[in-house]
Amino acid sequence: MTSSAEHGMQVSMLDDFLAYTLAGKRPGALETQGTCANGARWSWLDDGVLQIEPASRGKGIRSVLASAGVHGDETAPIELLSHLVRDIARGRAALTCRLLVILGNVDAMRDACRYRDDDLNRLFSGRHTQVPQSREAPRAAALEQAAIHFFAAASDEPGARWHIDMHTAIRASAFEQFALLPHTGRPFSRAMFEWLGEAHISAVLLHTTKGNTYSHFTAQACGAEACTLELGKVRPFGRNDLARFAGADEALRHLLAGTNGSVHSAMPRAFTVIDQLTKQSEAFELLLAADVPNFTPFVKDTLLARDGDYRYTVRHDEERIVFPNATVKPGLRAGLLVVETTQDTLAGLV
CATH class of the missing domain: 3.40.630.10 (Zn peptidases)
Structure with a gap:
């Protein structure tokens, strides 16, 4: 009791x-x-x-x-x-x-x-x-x-x-x-x-x-x-x-x-990380609007970041940026670049 x-x-x-x-x-x-x-x-x-x-x-x-x-x-x-x-x-x-x-x-x-x-x-x-x-x-x-x-x-x-x-x-x-x-x-x-x-x-x-x-x-x-x-x-x-x-x-x-929810929910879209922006020094610049939303798409050849001699330019037809943040400490991630891989990802699930 x-x-x-x-x-x-x-x-x-x-x-x-x-x-x-x-x-x-x-x-x-x-x-x-x-x-x-x-x-x-x-x-x-x-x-x-x-x-x-x-x-x-x-x-x-x-x-x-x-x-x-x-x-x-x-x-x-x-x-x-x-x-x-x-x-x-x-x-x-x-x-x-x-x-x-x-x-x-x-x-x-x-x-x-x-x-x-x-x-x-x-x-x-x-x-x-x-x-x-x-x-x-x-x-x-x-x-x-x-x-x-x-x-x-x-x-x-x-x-x-x-x-x-x-x-x-x-x-x-x-x-x-x-x-x-x-x-x-x-x-x-x-x-x-x-x-x-x-x-x-x-x-x-x-x-x-x-x-x-x-x-x-x-x-x-x-x-x-x-x-x-x-x-x-x-x-x-x-x-x-x-x-x-x-x-x-x-x-x-x-x-x-231990109960089943909606069994007819749409599967999420999948995006795979293909690169990241790393802040190497306090000179790091993100060439984006300060309020750009996560998953904003950019077309090939767009310059997204620079840091001294370092440049990041979009290489695929479309890349999306997630977690852009120029204020992180040097050495940390300042953004992720992803491409959509929904079809291949869903086909490979186990």
Whole structure:
């Protein structure tokens, strides 16, 4: 039986996990676990890290890591996750899988900024060891360990491990809601593409090299079907129209409930990375309007960037730019160039 003290902690923490986390609260030693209305067991593991196990577990049960706030100012998906925790706690959302909820850069969330020293989503796969003085480095290490520990108890059956990392973009996009899939060397998953279609994701960016994002880490180190979702624009807490993200929210809830959503959703268009712009020095220039949307197309021979002797000129009949950002630190990515590969990509799904 749940004690009154445990029930009170459960209500205050799970009813608004976001507010609880932003307030810097931490449960006492005897208050880190409890039971939801549907019998699921929750465990508070760390600041912004909550694990929920379903009431019953079968062989091959799915394990899902759902994360948001890896960039502290990307508030809409953080709010969606907090509402999801509340609904599971109250028995309003079904849970048939193992779930790990992570609010990523909590300190940046509290400061209403993207990050404090370094972009947390560039510090995974051990890159945090290269910036030991960064205030983001310990968090990157902690989130790596949280994922490793969670998936260590997961089934090895195909499709049993998932990671949905939810973000919002800095700028507008020709496709308002899109996804990025990490490069693993394995064929891309039809189940993931179908889930993205259900989530109303209209475009998918396919990486062709390994990266240092959280979804790259879980795909490589934990064998997860992992994706990064870009669900709109950065806005302050409380200023989001969450109805605009209903597709992703409902698709995630269906994934956790083990139910099928819309089976007739259109598959997203696929775009493959063919190059990136790297800022080599403070002389770097992006020869674009400051507010050019993601996935803006450019024709062959268009000069897009220069940096000293370096020039980037469009080589294909059409290339689209994603994440153009001239303000990054030297040595970091200042933009990705992609070409559409929908037909070949969909034909190669497994």
